[in-house]
Amino acid sequence: MYLGTVIVWFGAVVAWLAGVVAAIVVTAQRADGFSLEPALAATALTTLLAAASLGAVAGILWDHVVVAPLVALAVYLLPLTLGQVIEVRDLFLAGGATGTLAGTAPNPVVTATHLLVHGAISLMALLVIWVQCRPRSAARSSVVVGSVILVAVALGAYLAAEPVKSARVNTPSANVCEVSSSGAVEVCGAPETRALYSVAAESLDGAIQQLAERGVVAASRYEEAGNGRVLDPEVGILAVDTVAVSAADIGVDDVVAALVAPRACPFLYDEEPPAEHLDVQATLAAWVYDVLGGVPTEPGDDRAASETMRWLASCSPAGAPAWTYLP
Incomplete structure (x- = not known):
């Protein structure tokens, strides 16, 4: 049951991400003046992957396919709604700005820590899925705790980069x-x-x-x-x-x-x-x-x-x- 839940959910996610990439490529070819910064594209894709990974974890813990998309959506929206106070407003933000960003570029330090957090979250989720799908052993708790520590370290680096205030730098x-x-x-x-x-x-x-x-x-x-x-x-x-x-x-x-x-x-x-x-x-x-x-x-x-x-x-x-x- 666990493996079936994961396969169904990640199959849907891969199809969705492929559609997003295809839409961007077609738009770039047909729309004059359209451009997408590589840093924004990378953070958008890893954002969606991290949210989907956490959704998959919830899906196998409750062993229901419907749980995965609901949790992924909540993970995506919660920091955007409540995260201003603790500087994580943009942690799962895959969209663009509403105002002009002319004359600026993504801050490479913030971008790197952003990708680090997303990678750590995705890895943690995969490790949790892996131990859930294996027979119980003494190593399971160690793997989960280690992955949580990895995410905490990555999140600390992200917060230290002051992402909300320093996300972009002048050019x-x-x-x-x-x-x-x-x-x-x-x-x-x-x-x-x-x-x-x-x-x-x-x-x-x-x-x-x-x-x-x-x-x-x-x-x-x-x-x-x-x-x-x-x-x-x-x-x-x-x-x-x-x-x-x-x-x-x-x-x-x-x-x-x-x-x-x-x-x-x-x-x-x-x-x-x-x-x-x-x-x-x-x-x-x-x-x-x-x-x-x-x-x-x-x-x-x-x-x-x-x-x-x-x-x-x-x-x-x-x-x-x-x-x-x-x-």
């Missing part, structure tokens, strides 16, 4: 840049959205000149922050809402957000960025909105804004200026 060579007509502002990012950069550079240039009249020196280099992109700490962060873009300007909200983020400080990519830093950005943003809107501001606020901009650009985790701005 700076893919960046393109546009400079404002005055040459004072440079905006860079992925080639796919290059058309936005000259518009953004002009919008930021005009706003920066208005701040300079109040004695506030803003950043001159910005990079577009697409989904999955961790920027160089030396550049400002630009996020553009394409709905608000006109032929000559990006939205004022995007301009303000870029100006109050003069550096892509590493701690801004933490799951919970420092509240003090975010509060200071909000205060400076209120002042910037007034300046860009032509609202008169007090000299004391202008000096405080200048000091605040310097503090934000320093990426200091503490010592924020004590400034309360009342628009």
Whole structure:
């Protein structure tokens, strides 16, 4: 009974994976611009194999074919649903991202540990199946315990690689840049959205000149922050809402957000960025909105804004200026 259950389940899995591979190959041949990164393809296939292997273990323990697909589905979905807290959200994720990954590549360390975990889980499952299908012996417990330890070690390596935060790394060579007509502002990012950069550079240039009249020196280099992109700490962060873009300007909200983020400080990519830093950005943003809107501001606020901009650009985790701005 055990062997029959395993054969039926893995036969279905092999047929399913073969269909997935065939669909990818056909799509790659027929769809212009379609590409699939080898690392993503490998993790997708090993993800499905690991989930299927755990399903097979459940199937032989309960000796029922229906149990295997149900458990495999639960294994696939549970980390995705509940795993954010312990950094295993993507452990069994075989899909793609919903946002742009342009200008980034898979982190090889995370990919390697991802494959290691999947391989360890699949091996553990096969060992458990093997001992279940053999006569009882003293070695059975040792084999199972050893395989569980192997999975635990692999999972520890995976967690140490910070998979949720570090799954992708920048590919700076893919960046393109546009400079404002005055040459004072440079905006860079992925080639796919290059058309936005000259518009953004002009919008930021005009706003920066208005701040300079109040004695506030803003950043001159910005990079577009697409989904999955961790920027160089030396550049400002630009996020553009394409709905608000006109032929000559990006939205004022995007301009303000870029100006109050003069550096892509590493701690801004933490799951919970420092509240003090975010509060200071909000205060400076209120002042910037007034300046860009032509609202008169007090000299004391202008000096405080200048000091605040310097503090934000320093990426200091503490010592924020004590400034309360009342628009």
